[in-house]
Amino acid sequence: MKHVLSTLLIAALLGSCNSSDKSKSASAESTDVDTTTEAVAKIEKQLKKIETDEDLIATALMAAPAESRATSKVIGYNMAGEFVTLKEGDSEYIVLADDPKKDGFNAACYHKDLDAFMARGRALRAEGKSADEIFAVREAEVKSGKIKITPGSALHIYYGPNSAYDVETSKVDGAKLRYVIYTPFATSASIGLPETPSAPNHPWIMNPGTHRAHIMISPLENAIE
Structure with a gap:
């Protein structure tokens, strides 16, 4: 046993x-x-750091709709730190490249009707004006008609914490798209949107009642373009 x-x-x-x-x-x-x-x-x-003007152009164009990238104008700071036209274009879009001297990545694509508004902001910033001062100046100029913002003009913001990109697709690692649709002087009551997002990825109105009133559509937290 x-x-x-x-x-x-x-x-x-x-x-x-x-x-x-x-x-x-x-x-x-x-x-x-x-x-x-x-x-x-x-x-x-095949991730690559943004090191040349060509890299700046390729990654910036990811902020524009795919069908318009070849014909979109690209402006912004080149690798030498000069604000220049990086690429000529004749589409309805103007693309602002990422500033290579800043951390992370942030490029924007906007409708050409917003160019005067955007350019005025850059000029005032270059003069050393604060964000509040820029807001006040452009508020007065839009109200007077000196600057025109066409309601419905869109801004696409392609942003993320990294600056390396895929050389095959030109997509920036971890970057997402956020959308802004300008609706000057609109309010929650006039267009029927809340002043805070009801849930992630839901539209809402920011800066209501001002020249800078716009509809915000932000990506989901884990969304990657």
Whole structure:
């Protein structure tokens, strides 16, 4: 009887060891697969830092609709720090490239009807005006008709925490799109949208009742373009 019990005990211990070894082996294999998958993904993306004016143009154009990228004008700071026209274009869109001297990534595409409004903001900022001063000046100029903002004019903002991009697709790693639709002097009551978002990705009106009133449509937290 004792001999039978000993045999059973030894068999159980051997089975437990084999099971443990298999579990460890499976775990190691899983880790190897995960590491390999990550490495392959990085190779496939071929991420590159934005280092040239060509890189600035390629990534900035991702803010524009795909069908208009070839014909859109691109402006912004070049790698030498000069504000220039990086690419000529004749579509309805003007694209503002990322500032290479700032952390992260932020490019914008706006309808050409917004150019006077945007250019005025850049000029006032260059003069050293504060955000509140710029707001006040443009408020007065829009009210007087000196600056015109066509209701419904859109701004697309392509932004993210990283500045590396996929050389095959020109997509910036981790970047998302946020949309702004200008509706000068509109209010929540006049267009029927809340002044705060009801839920992620839901439209709402910001700066209601002012020249800068606009509909905001932000991406979901985990959305990536």
